[in-house]
Amino acid sequence: MTTTENRPGSDVIDWSAAPPPTDETGWLQRAREVRRILERDAAARDRAGATPYDEVALLKESGLVTLLGPVEHGGGGQEWPTAYRVIREVAAGDGSIGQLLGYHLLWFWAARLVGTPDQIEAVEADATRNRWFFGGAVNPRDADLTIREDGDDIVYSGHKSFSTGSKVSDVTVLEGVLDGSGDPGTHVFAIVPSEQEGITFHDDWDNIGQRLTESGSVTIDDVRVPWTSAAGFVDRAFQPRIYNTLNVPTIQLVFVSFYLGIARGALETGAEYTRGTTRPWLHGGQQRAVDEPYQLDLYGDYQSKLWAVEALADAVAQEALEIHRDAWNVTAQQRGAHEVRVAAVKARATEVALEITSGIFEGLGARATAAQLGFDRFWRNVRTHTLHDPVAYKRREVGAHLLRDELPEPTWYS
Incomplete structure (x- = not known):
């Protein structure tokens, strides 16, 4: 529209x-x-x-x-x-x-x-x-943007395969590595206006799902930022905190949230269709689809599973609240223990959302596959984004903590 x-x-x-x-x-x-x-x-x-x-x-x-x-x-x-x-x-x-x-x-x-x-x-x-x-141009699977110093400014250049928000954003978060800072290098975040000559959004997001996220590639060409706007830097030196690493658990819980939301949308939209449109099986002896034993089992199973993961997601979010409220004093132990819980709910949300969005067709019937209804969008959306990072690695974090008392090392994905 x-x-x-x-x-x-x-x-x-x-x-x-x-x-x-x-x-x-x-x-x-x-x-x-x-x-x-x-x-x-x-x-x-x-x-x-x-x-x-x-x-x-x-x-x-x-x-x-x-x-x-x-x-x-x-x-x-x-x-x-x-x-x-x-x-x-x-x-x-x-x-x-x-x-x-x-x-x-x-x-x-x-x-x-x-x-x-x-x-x-x-x-x-x-x-x-x-x-x-x-919006953000911070895809860690690509090469980092390069940053060079120029007087009191830093200047970003490079290319990113994904930049969610792109043309609909007012500002874009950039992240890059300062030239000459060695390995792994000095990483610098900054917020810049999205509409400027140095940023080109390429309008090449053409995936099967999440089609309106404007997540295509972007080229950054000499985008200039004052050193004073480099996030977390004072006199060109970074001020580290354990809390600096909470961006990954936080965004992972964002992922959980829209996976569960999409699953909820599929379940409730499907239930509405089943109540009003789906016909009972002609040999089943029922007058209404909502009286079919297999329908009651299907929807009861999916509702129960979704409630369970929503409750876990709410609990993990509440656990994180104290960490966010005491941001300047977070310990590595607190951060790691929280990430294990985040990994657990991410794994369960992924599995349940995929199960509901693909399996809901069993409750809808053949006519619900009409393209105009678009019931497939729920599965396409979940399937597209749940490939962001392998869920097996989330389960591994939980297993390593349980069996070996190991905490995940902070990375771009854990």
Whole structure:
């Protein structure tokens, strides 16, 4: 959808007429309103694959982009347990938009993970007041961007295969390695405006799922940043903390959130279709599909499994809350033990989401394979993103901790 008249949320809800929510209950209700708008035409928008400018505008108008922002600057003042549940709600309506929101919230928060106190305050104030939407060009499987010093500036150059958010972002997070800093090198994060001559988004995201995430490749050509904006650096020297390494467990829980949201969307959309459209088997002796014993078993099994993983995800998010609240004093033991729990829920969320989104067709019937209905999008979305990093390595982290009392070493994926 590209016109104002057809934009999701157009002439539906005027959020500006009401004060923003002040607690988790209110923000979850706001997220459900966004979900209902998105899910009305999610299948059609998935087929069209258009750049989701209007969908991101909807996230801004609803206030969800500033969910984690300081209240004094107009933000929601919420914490990660609420954010993860909000991402799940949005992803239930549209998996792509749930991923965009999740990545945005991670990059919005990244100043707290890496930055100095002054940088954190400045970034969050500007991002909240201006409702910036964040993208990121930080794919660790590619060669790092190179950074050269030029007076009081650092200058980024290079290419990344993936840059989620790309054209719909207001700002992009860059990460690279400083020339001459050896191996593994000095890594530097910075936030830059997305619309500038030095950044070229290549519009080459053409995957089977998560089609509206704008995750194509990007070329960075002499993008200049003041040294004072290098995240976590003081007088050109990085200020390390254990908390600097919490970006990976946090983004992994973002992944869990939109996997579970997509699974929830498949289950509830499927149940609605089964109640209203699916016919009973002609030799089964039932008058309604909802009375078929195999339907009751299927939906009961999937609901039970989803509830279980959602509960685990909520518990792990709550465990992380104390780590986030005591960011300056996190220990390696705390960080490692938390990552093991994150690995466990990531593994279970992956398996359950794939099972539900592929198996739900058993409850729908042959007519539900019509392309117009787009029931396949749920599986395509989960299958695409769950290949981000091998889930076997997540299970291995859990096993190594249980059998050998080992904690995962912080990496770009653990």
